[in-house]
Amino acid sequence: MSFSNLTITGTGSYLPRRVLHSTEIDSQMGWLPGSCEKRYGIAARHVADEGETTSFMAAQAALQAMEMAGCAPGDLDMLLGACGVMEQPIPSTAALVQDRLGLGRSGIAAFDVNATCLSFLQALDLAAMQITLGRARRVLVFSSDIASVGLDWNHPEAAAIFGDGAAAAVIEAGGDGAVLAHDFRTYAHGRDACVLAAGGTRVNPARGIGPGEDRFHMDGNKAFRIASRYLPRFMQRLLQAAGVELDAVGCIVPHQASAQALQHAVRNLWLRPERVIDIFARIGNQIAASIPTALDHAVRSGRLQRGDTALLVGTSAGISIGGMMVRF
Incomplete structure (x- = not known):
């Protein structure tokens, strides 16, 4: 099913301040310099510190997306969280982000959609459906993940490739965009x-x-x-x-x-x-x-x-x- 007359009007992203270079992993694992990058094709990734929580990173990315879209948090009709791993089981990460955006008393619908690495696509599709049905005019979709907290370095072939970060998009009614x-x-x-x-x-x-x-x-x-x-x-x-x-x-x-x-x-x-x-x-x-x-x-x-x-x-x-x- 396609959805027309709706447009992604803004995107944003956030990368944690700390950069972990592959040379540091080489040292940690006792490998020769350059081994991690040669094996896994990755030179660096970002790692969140204690204050850079899932909801914090999501809110930063959301503000960037809204700036590009030319809207304010109060202009949103819905927030969809699309994280692979939630900040905590209850309440939803979307609720935590709603509060960080100053919308804690707004009543704007906020809930999570989870399809692990494909959560953003599923949430974006849901946003398009909500807009097409007339239930919302402007929806914020965000994904934010901190992979670094759950890595098993006894299996570096998996652990070495992951990084932390967040990104968001604003999708709204009108314009020449479409979900084809x-x-x-x-x-x-x-x-x-x-x-x-x-x-x-x-x-x-x-x-x-x-x-x-x-x-x-x-x-x-x-x-x-x-x-x-x-x-x-x-x-x-x-x-x-x-x-x-x-x-x-x-x-x-x-x-x-x-x-x-x-x-x-x-x-x-x-x-x-x-x-x-x-x-x-x-x-x-x-x-x-x-x-x-x-x-x-x-x-x-x-x-x-x-x-x-x-x-x-x-x-x-x-x-x-x-x-x-x-x-x-």
Whole structure:
């Protein structure tokens, strides 16, 4: 289903102040200098400090997006949180961000949408539906993740690629923009490829958390194999639904999953490298914040212009594949 007469009017992002260079990881792990970057294709990533909470980073990104959109917090009709991992189980991160934006007494609807790394796409699609149905005119969608708190450095192949950060977008009724197509597929036979066991009801902190249950575990090879199996057909369906040829896509904004995943996508999906936003080497995998951070980079660098089509696409734990074609 497509949604017209709605436009992404603003984007914003926030990167924590501390930069962790791959050379520091080399030293930490006892590797030769340059090993981390050579193995994983990442030179640096940002790490949040104690004061840079999930909601703090989200609010900073939101203010940037609203500045570009020319609106104030009070002009919003809805806030959608789209984080891979919430700041706390209850209340929602969206409620915490609403309060940080000075809207704590406003009554503006604020709630979370979670599809791990693809949360932003799902929330953006929901925002488009709310606007099309006339339930809202201006919606703020944000993603903010602090991966650094849950990394298991006994498995550096997973831990070394992640970074922290936040990004946001304002979408509103009117203008020449559109959501031309959206698709989302889940293949749960790969559900054990990416797991963080603690934080829900199955692992009960009151009864004790087992070794490693509070750390993220990823079988990167398994996740890559499953996603690669389904991604070509997924892309074909999405392009057909949007009525856009791949060569006509102005900008491709992928989830910054890993250097390997980005290289594979360019090579096997016949993407033009100059149209692909690849900022993985300097920010890493920011979970749900990856796609909107790359989107903000595309907009602010001039690689995505008004009237261009943009393909937002990625994979997530589950294993899920998601994509959206928009006219910016």
